[in-house]
Amino acid sequence: MSLPRALTIAGSDSGGGAGIQADLKTFQELGVYGMSAITALTAQNTTGVQAVYPTTPDAVVTQIRSIGSDIGLDALKTGMLFGSDIIQAVAAVIREYGWTKVVVDPVMIAKGGSVLLQESAIHALITELLPLTEVLTPNIPEAEHLTGLSIKRATDKREAARKLAAFGARHVIIKGGHDDDEQKATDLWYDGRDFYELEGKRIDTVHTHGTGCTFSAALTAGLASGLELKAALEQAKAFIQAAIEGGIAIGHGRGPTNHWAYKRKSC
Ligand SMILES: Nc1ncnc2c1ncn2[C@@H]1O[C@H](COP(=O)(O)OP(=O)(O)OP(=O)(O)O)[C@@H](O)[C@H]1O
Numbered sequence: 046m047s048l049p050r051a052l053t054i055a056g057s058d059s060g061g062g063a064g065i066q067a068d069l070k071t072f073q074e075l076g077v078y079g080m081s082a083i084t085a086l087t088a089q090n091t092t093g094v095q096a097v098y099p100t101t102p103d104a105v106v107t108q109i110r111s112i113g114s115d116i117g118l119d120a121l122k123t124g125m126l127f128g129s130d131i132i133q134a135v136a137a138v139i140r141e142y143g144w145t146k147v148v149v150d151p152v153m154i155a156k157g158g159s160v161l162l163q164e165s166a167i168h169a170l171i172t173e174l175l176p177l178t179e180v181l182t183p184n185i186p187e188a189e190h191l192t193g194l195s196i197k198r199a200t201d202k203r204e205a206a207r208k209l210a211a212f213g214a215r216h217v218i219i220k221g222g223h224d225d226d227e228q229k230a231t232d233l234w235y236d237g238r239d240f241y242e243l244e245g246k247r248i249d250t251v252h253t254h255g256t257g258c259t260f261s262a263a264l265t266a267g268l269a270s271g272l273e274l275k276a277a278l279e280q281a282k283a284f285i286q287a288a289i290e291g292g293i294a295i296g297h298g299r300g301p302t303n304h305w306a307y308k309r310k311s312c
């Protein structure tokens with residue numbers, strides 16, 4: 046197989062732990078050629094998001110077409126999309142090229158509480174992007190927001206996953222980082238028919254900035270490399286587990302995960 050290529054359509058995190066930066070580091074670690082289309086610049090560090098400067102739908106589409114018309118790609122992911130106009134433009138260009146290995150991380154709110162997706166954009170995310178989605182990776186608050194359901198028990202998670210699949214996502218992974226299990230971080234995978242669990246040992250750490258971006262980027266890298274979804278998910282879970290275990294204590298707040306820990310461990 047030729048060199049696998051992956052694109053991330055997301056926001057830039059100046060602090061380097063989440064967004065475009067996390068995605069490109071993860072692609073690189075997994076041997077995938079990484080490309081980017083930047084939807085917004087964020088001024089951000091380990092203490093939070095200081096400012097958000099969205100780009101324009103035209104700028105996003107032009108970046109994507111530069112890639113689509115020349116280099117091509119094997120898989121793509123979306124992260125912070127910020128507004129409904131950017132979502133509509135991204136959905137249109139995905140349809141135009143007919144790309145199908147599409148991972149959507151429905152980034153909404155940063156861990157410090159800053160808004161990364163406008164409330165008015167949620168409808169566009171559901172109606173425009175979810176029908177094009179191969180794998181949707183919400184955390185629990187995002188799954189609640191998209192479905193209007195309150196997730197307290199395992200059965201609630203399953204109901205939310207079914208509802209998200211009914212919106213058009215072919216696979217749904219509801220991540221367990223935000224649940225109240227003190228021993229394990231378990232992600233629920235729904236393939237439209239059956240449920241499976243991806244289990245990891247919960248690490249007691251504050252250095253979890255960018256976990257969601259890193260997990261979905263590792264998944265995208267696996268798909269770009271030609272792995273089946275199950276194998277790509279297992280690799281992504283092992284990648285994020287190692288990255289959280291090796292979390293980096295830099296800055297004065299929530300440090301980033303360690304993107305090189307997985308490779309070091311497996312060498
Ligand atoms: N403390 C932890 N220990 C082990 N695994 C964790 C921990 N926190 C999150 N995870 C795992 O990390 C991955 C990302 O999940 P999480 O729910 O944190 O995403 P997120 O909230 O979208 O992250 P982000 O802050 O980037 O938005 C999942 O596989 C989850 O199970």
Ligand SMILES: Cc1ncc(CO)c(N)n1
Nearest residue numbers: 056057058063064125155
């Ligand atoms: C740019 C960006 N994307 C995603 C997240 C979610 O972690 C973040 N904090 N910043």
